[in-house]
Amino acid sequence: MSDDGPPSAPRHPRIEQRSLLLRGGTGSGLDLARLQRDVVGAIELPLRQAATEQPLLTQVRRDGLGIVLSGEAWRNQLDPAARGEAFGTLPYAQPAPLELERGPLSAAALADYAETYLDAQLAAGATLATTPAHLFERELGEGREQDLALARATIAAWRERQGWRPPPQRPDDPPRELYAGVAVRAAIDPIPALIERYAALSVDGYWLTVFDGDDSAEQLGAVTALALGLQEASGRPVVVAGAGPAQTALLASGLAAVCTDVHATPPQFPPHDEANTGAGSVTAFALPVFHPAILGELPPGVAFEEARTRLFATDPCRCGEHVAHEPPHGRRATVAHNAWCLAAEARDATGLLPVFDEARLGARRQRADRMRARLGLEPLPAGWGAVATAAATVRSGAIRADGARAAGGGTAPGGGLHAV
Numbered sequence: 001m002s003d004d005g006p007p008s009a010p011r012h013p014r015i016e017q018r019s020l021l022l023r024g025g026t027g028s029g030l031d032l033a034r035l036q037r038d039v040v041g042a043i044e045l046p047l048r049q050a051a052t053e054q055p056l057l058t059q060v061r062r063d064g065l066g067i068v069l070s071g072e073a074w075r076n077q078l079d080p081a082a083r084g085e086a087f088g089t090l091p092y093a094q095p096a097p098l099e100l101e102r103g104p105l106s107a108a109a110l111a112d113y114a115e116t117y118l119d120a121q122l123a124a125g126a127t128l129a130t131t132p133a134h135l136f137e138r139e140l141g142e143g144r145e146q147d148l149a150l151a152r153a154t155i156a157a158w159r160e161r162q163g164w165r166p167p168p169q170r171p172d173d174p175p176r177e178l179y180a181g182v183a184v185r186a187a188i189d190p191i192p193a194l195i196e197r198y199a200a201l202s203v204d205g206y207w208l209t210v211f212d213g214d215d216s217a218e219q220l221g222a223v224t225a226l227a228l229g230l231q232e233a234s235g236r237p238v239v240v241a242g243a244g245p246a247q248t249a250l251l252a253s254g255l256a257a258v259c260t261d262v263h264a265t266p267p268q269f270p271p272h273d274e275a276n277t278g279a280g281s282v283t284a285f286a287l288p289v290f291h292p293a294i295l296g297e298l299p300p301g302v303a304f305e306e307a308r309t310r311l312f313a314t315d316p317c318r319c320g321e322h323v324a325h326e327p328p329h330g331r332r333a334t335v336a337h338n339a340w341c342l343a344a345e346a347r348d349a350t351g352l353l354p355v356f357d358e359a360r361l362g363a364r365r366q367r368a369d370r371m372r373a374r375l376g377l378e379p380l381p382a383g384w385g386a387v388a389t390a391a392a393t394v395r396s397g398a399i400r401a402d403g404a405r406a407a408g409g410g411t412a413p414g415g416g417l418h419a420v
Helices: 045-051 053-063 075-079 107-122 142-161 193-199 217-234 242-252 302-314 333-347 354-375 383-396
Strands: 019-023 040-046 066-070 129-130 176-186 205-211 237-239 256-260 290-292 295-296
Touching: 019 045, 019 333, 040 053, 040 142, 045 066, 045 295, 053 066, 066 129, 066 237, 075 237, 107 129, 142 176, 142 237, 142 383, 176 193, 193 217, 205 217, 217 237, 217 242, 237 242, 242 256, 242 333, 242 383, 290 333, 295 302, 302 354, 333 354, 354 383
Parallel strands: 019 040, 019 256, 040 066, 129 176, 176 205, 205 237, 237 256
Antiparallel strands: 290 295
């Protein structure tokens, strides 16, 4: 990229420069050479796939992108047979379902879990590590307190190891960062108490994974209130994974970053079977196709063939990955097209101050609904509008943790983000 071009997206999320993190790894079909680096600054993939994705990770490092290797600690809450074979090889995989809501771990077990979880990410090459995160029936019960204790133990291990320092084999790399992992179901309550507890942690940011979400106004409003409320209370960036198609609205409302695959697929608990997502296969499965004129995807299959044809014929695509006035054909072209569109949407949603970005996106929603009506499609879910409403409430100060904004922050001794 020339010096006159747009600046590259941050390697790790920053509040002042909103960005997109894309999920790579097995079955993603992601092509690093086609990434739009002014929007995409980092790649995420499951830690359980790191051993088989070394060529991808080598290329990511060579390109100067950040690397997030999600440890998926929540899989330890499943029966070992339901976690996936690759997860069972990780050093922190538990021999039986982890039941944190039943009672506290011993101090020794808690420290061992936290240290092993952190060390596995750093050893595999993560530049942004996270603390373990689990799901609970009661958001502020014994299980949540155990998650917070695990976070504090991970922070202690990070400091002991001076984890922010780059690895010895790459001493000139930028500093690494530690985010607090937070896993929630989409119906979240009570939000202010969660914000207060997590804002008190001394970390570089927060990785919020939303499970079993939908596009309802209630759920997306709650996710927005937690994510932006935590970002406002702590002064640190928050990444949301699992917001689904409405993630564009979160970016427009000021969220530091969202993480998604090229189809904006929200995670489920328990996870769906991944056996049929073969890497690089053109015929592994049919894929939905995104189009900006409808702010969403058209499902695969003959039922939507006429709508796809009409949409691309009347509003040609500018991605350059396929014939402009025709939908992409085949898996590789569809993945490349969807990845380009995700980045273009993120760029369009973050060009101004959030209040103006929200207004522009609101106008686009109205145009998208008109196009959807002409194609016989359902209007966009009401949840899109709930994001801006909840964001305005956060900005007004009505949703926040008790007390003043957390001072300073970061994970290195001395009060700054890093002590080098």
